[in-house]
Each structure stands twice: as C-alpha cells, then as structure tokens.
Amino acid sequence: MDVLSILLLIALVIALLGLLCGVLVFWRVPTIQHKGIPTSSVSIIIPARNEEFRLKPLLESIVHQRHVSYEVIVVDDGSTDGTRELARSYGANVISNELLEEGWIGKSAACWAGSLVANNKLLLFMDADTVFTHPDSLSNYIASFESMGSGGILSLQPEHYAEKWYEQLAFLFPLIVMAGMNVFTVAGTRLKAGGSFGPCLLCDKMQYEEIGGHAVVRGAVMDDLALGKAFQQHDLPVRCYGGKGIAWLRMYPGGLSDMVQGYSKSMASGSAATHPLVMVLIYTWMAGALIAASMLFASGFSSTSWLGVSIGLYILYAVELAVASKRVGRFIWWIFPLYPLLLVVFISIFTYSLYLSKRKGSVQWKGRNINV
The missing domain is CATH 1.20.58 (Methane Monooxygenase Hydroxylase; Chain G, domain 1)
Structure with missing residues (x-):
C-alpha cells in the first residue's frame, strides 16, 4: 500500500x-405538538430599532392570532424611521427605551422596559423579524407551556427562511447555533441547555421578576443565553424547541454586510455556552x-x-x-x-x-x- x-x-x-x-x-429537535386553548393571558414584548419593514409581517401575524388573550408592547429603541407609527397602527402599546445608562445593552434594556409595563401573567419576548406561522401558533405555544407546568422558560428557534444567495450560504449558522444549545444531541436533556433562544422566549412574569429579569443580564451581548442561565441558577427549567409550525424568521434580509455584522457580534461569545x-x-x-x-x-x-x-x-x-x-x-x-x-x-x-x-x-x- x-x-x-x-x-x-x-x-x-x-x-x-x-x-x-x-x-x-x-x-432530535422537539417541536410544539400540544394543541389547545390556553387559560393564561400573555404580554408580547417586541424590542425594535428601525424595524419598520421587518416589524410589519410580525404585527400582521399577531392580529390574526385566536383563542388567546394578549397585549402587544413595542419598545422603541431610538428608531429614526416609521417604527413607532407602524406599531401604533396595529394597536400596539408603544413605549420608549429610556434605560440606556452605563452597563446596559440596547435589547436587554428594551426587554426590561417592556416587562415593567406588561399587564399579563405571561411574558413573550419576540424579535421584530419573527412571524407566527398560522392563527393558532400563539395559542398552541402557550398551551404547551401550560402543559409543562408554566415554569421556567420555553424558547423556540423559528424556522429560517432564506431567500437571497448570501442567506443560503449562511445555512451552517442556524444549524450550529441550534446544535450549540446542547439539548438536541443523542444525550437529550441529560445535558443542560446552554441558555435560551432569543427570537421567541416565553416565561411567567412573576418568575421573571423574582430572578431579576433582563436587569441581571444587562451587560450581556447574548442576553437570551444569559437569561436562560439566570433561570437555571434559580432551579427553573429552560426548554429549547424548534419553532417549526409556530414561527419563522429571516434574520438578515438587509444585505451581506448586515449578516456578517450580526453573526460576528454573537458567534464567538455564544460558543462559550x-x-x-x-x-x-x-x-x-x-x-x-x-x-x-x-x-x-x-x-x-x-x-x-x-x-x-x-x-x-x-x-x-x-x-x-x-x-x-x-x-x-x-x-x-x-x-x-x-x-x-x-x-x-x-x-x-x-x-x-x-x-x-x-x-x-x-x-x-x-x-x-x-x-x-
């Protein structure tokens, strides 16, 4: 030889x-299977900074949700476009993010500001580029959370819709992001989740406040991972599911440069989890x-x-x-x-x-x- x-x-x-x-x-990637009508109301909190065009599909999908009581809170993070006007046109409660003091990251501050005015039992933090898949998505999501005891966090990674060529070439990013959460391996839940997914993060408001919410992770670039770890430190479960059938997103439709900047700010720090x-x-x-x-x-x-x-x-x-x-x-x-x-x-x-x-x-x- x-x-x-x-x-x-x-x-x-x-x-x-x-x-x-x-x-x-x-x-294995578990997805939401439970179907039913939830008993809990939810406050949907959406941080938004110059998201006029990406926010509209989400708001449009929210107004078609059924069998669930909800309010929508859009936290404007210094937008210079028509984000505020668009949100109000869909009946959202629009507030300003005024917590950008030293030590705060924009999204964490916006999420915290939204939680302070939320009126419902559950909090659902959603990124502006997410969209509900069908009219029963929100009710099924909440009903599943209730079937799990309504404790800790139930977070979803929405399906990625790739349209432009550079989005196609970035396929490995959502794949490895999901794999890096530890819970989709053959070991299953025997490995602790590396945190929670940020695009769709559902939790109980009282538990969120008890652990300190986004205020305790104010300086974290990956606030979703940090918040999940904060819940785990208080012995509260963090569940990470695939979002198929519940929500989808296009992360970086704004261009190649937008995509490179977005992944560059998070990949290295996220890998530590x-x-x-x-x-x-x-x-x-x-x-x-x-x-x-x-x-x-x-x-x-x-x-x-x-x-x-x-x-x-x-x-x-x-x-x-x-x-x-x-x-x-x-x-x-x-x-x-x-x-x-x-x-x-x-x-x-x-x-x-x-x-x-x-x-x-x-x-x-x-x-x-x-x-x-």
Missing part, C-alpha cells in the same frame, strides 16, 4: 467519524466534512476505487446536511453539494467574530458600538 493510499484510509476513518458525530449532535462534549462533536463533524472534500480531490491521483469511495462520502455529507436542514428552516437543495463553501463562509465569519471579541472588543450594530 502506497503512502497516498494510507493517507486516504486515515482520512476515510476521520470522515466516517465526522458523519457519525453529525448524527449524534443533531439527533456550548458543552465541551458537544463542541468536540461539532468540530469533529466539521473536520470530517473538510477531509471528505479533500479526499475527493486527492483520490484523483490514486486508484479508481478510492475515487468511488470519495464521491460516495461526499454525497453522504451533502445528504446529511439536507436532512438536518429540514429541522432548521427552508433552504434550496443546490447549496448542500456546495458544503465546502458553506464551511469556508462559517469559519471565516466565526474567525472574524473571535477577532472582534478577543482583539478589537467591539462591533458596529444598528448604528451603535457594542462591546463583544
């Missing part, structure tokens, strides 16, 4: 191990995927049998990603055979995020410098 064949054999073992790690790290075992599984999967792509190139210099093995391995990784994508959102099929490019995009932005957090210490986001 020549040297190239030996190297290809070693590469094959690592690549197969990577495939297995991909299965283990994304074993991932369990070491899960991190090893993710890294092994990524290494295996890169090696599988390299094998396809190297096997061209070896025997025909190795070329067939390499092609088969490459296809398996593409299929694995295609299957996983169904649990994350809606993406076009042709991006999965391009998975080496997806990996390059992910690694590049993640490396840039590390640079910002470890060296520069800040990132520009929505006209503000945010320490990361």
